Amino acid sequence: MVTDFETLRDSEIACAKINLALHVRRRRPDGFHDIETVFAFLDCGDILSVAEADSISLSINGLFSDGLSDSNNLVLDAAHLLADHANVAAGAHMHLEKRLPVASGIGGGSADAAATLRLLNRFWDVGLSLKALASLSEPLGADIPACVMSQTCRGEGIGQNLSPIGKVMLNGHYVLLANPLIPISTADVFRAWDGVDRGALAGEDAIEASIAGRNDLQKPAETIAPAIGDVLIRLDETTPVLARMSGSGATCFGIYETRELAIAAQAQITKELPKIWTMVGELK
Ligand SMILES: C[C@](O)(CO)[C@H](O)COP(=O)(O)OP(=O)(O)OC[C@H]1O[C@@H](n2ccc(N)nc2=O)[C@H](O)[C@@H]1O
Numbered sequence: 001m002v003t004d005f006e007t008l009r010d011s012e013i014a015c016a017k018i019n020l021a022l023h024v025r026r027r028r029p030d031g032f033h034d035i036e037t038v039f040a041f042l043d044c045g046d047i048l049s050v051a052e053a054d055s056i057s058l059s060i061n062g063l064f065s066d067g068l069s070d071s072n073n074l075v076l077d078a079a080h081l082l083a084d085h086a087n088v089a090a091g092a093h094m095h096l097e098k099r100l101p102v103a104s105g106i107g108g109g110s111a112d113a114a115a116t117l118r119l120l121n122r123f124w125d126v127g128l129s130l131k132a133l134a135s136l137s138e139p140l141g142a143d144i145p146a147c148v149m150s151q152t153c154r155g156e157g158i159g160q161n162l163s164p165i166g167k168v169m170l171n172g173h174y175v176l177l178a179n180p181l182i183p184i185s186t187a188d189v190f191r192a193w194d195g196v197d198r199g200a201l202a203g204e205d206a207i208e209a210s211i212a213g214r215n216d217l218q219k220p221a222e223t224i225a226p227a228i229g230d231v232l233i234r235l236d237e238t239t240p241v242l243a244r245m246s247g248s249g250a251t252c253f254g255i256y257e258t259r260e261l262a263i264a265a266q267a268q269i270t271k272e273l274p275k276i277w278t279m280v281g282e283l284k
């Protein structure tokens with residue numbers, strides 16, 4: 001399909017997600033894991049646009065579009081889910097500019113699906129609240145409700161019991177994302193977790209708790225992609241407020257008080273590790 005980009009009517013940022021901390025508590029009988037996490041979001045990510053069309057369709061371009069299917073994609077799953085739920089007869093052509101690496105622990109497909117729900121809810125005049133969209137999205141994936149909210153929140157259960165946190169001391173800080181460009185399957189990383197419960201994400205203040213906390217998936221992810229350890233060492237050398245791996249990896253992040261500090265860290269790390277992918281954004 002040839003898309004006339006001039007006709008695309010509305011757009012939405014699929015904000016990159018980071019897990020400030022991620023404690024894995026137990027493996028459940030259904031194979032999923034109970035986690036305690038704090039989700040936070042950048043003001044940048046993939047970009048999703050929509051135009052009028054007779055049916056639901058998708059086109060993709062961008063740095064990381066290679067290998068992504070435009071017929072089997074979470075964007076289409078989300079669009080059909082909303083259309084079925086709200087009995088929408090209209091179609092929509094969506095265009096995804098894929099700027100985030102695939103299978104990299106920063107939401108990616110989850111953020112795209114979430115942005116689809118927010119965008120089409122508006123485009124089709126469905127009128128669901130953000131909270132209703134988040135619960136509708138639950139069957140699509142563990143991270144998707146948090147990505148629908150796209151605001152700092154605690155997550156429990158498989159990551160879908162959400163408590164928004166509101167303004168936190170890290171809002172307005174800048175985040176450097178750094179990824180060694182090794183795609184990692186989330187299922188493989190959970191499977192490599194050693195089953196040891198290292199304790200709750202304790203404390204009233206979610207940010208203090210996160211800084212004092214851990215990402216329990218870091219060690220299992222490093223068994224699959226040892227380069228993560230190197231990226232974290234380099235990030236620590238840039239003296240961020242916090243440096244950690246996000247989600248199931250391999251993307252790691254550093255958080256800085258100013259944009260200048262984040263940009264300086266980006267320059268330093270890309271000089272030392274020229275093959276890594278980086279992006280700087282503001283914490284929403
Ligand atoms: C690692 C995180 O990104 C942290 O936010 C999420 O827990 C993963 O969320 P996600 O990528 O949306 O995960 P899904 O697409 O729902 O699941 C992919 C696979 O990850 C594993 N999975 C996921 C979430 C969870 N709490 N326990 C799991 O064991 C399951 O094997 C599942 O088949």
Ligand SMILES: Nc1ncnc2c1ncn2[C@@H]1O[C@H](COP(=O)(O)OP(=O)(O)OP(=O)(O)O)[C@@H](O)[C@H]1O
Nearest residue numbers: 073074102103104105106107108109110112143247
């Ligand atoms: N729009 C999409 N963008 C990226 N991946 C998608 C998309 N739709 C489907 N997928 C599939 O989802 C898989 C997981 O990719 P994704 O980028 O969502 O992982 P991730 O960044 O590790 O996510 P999370 O942090 O939520 O675990 C990929 O292997 C890909 O084939």
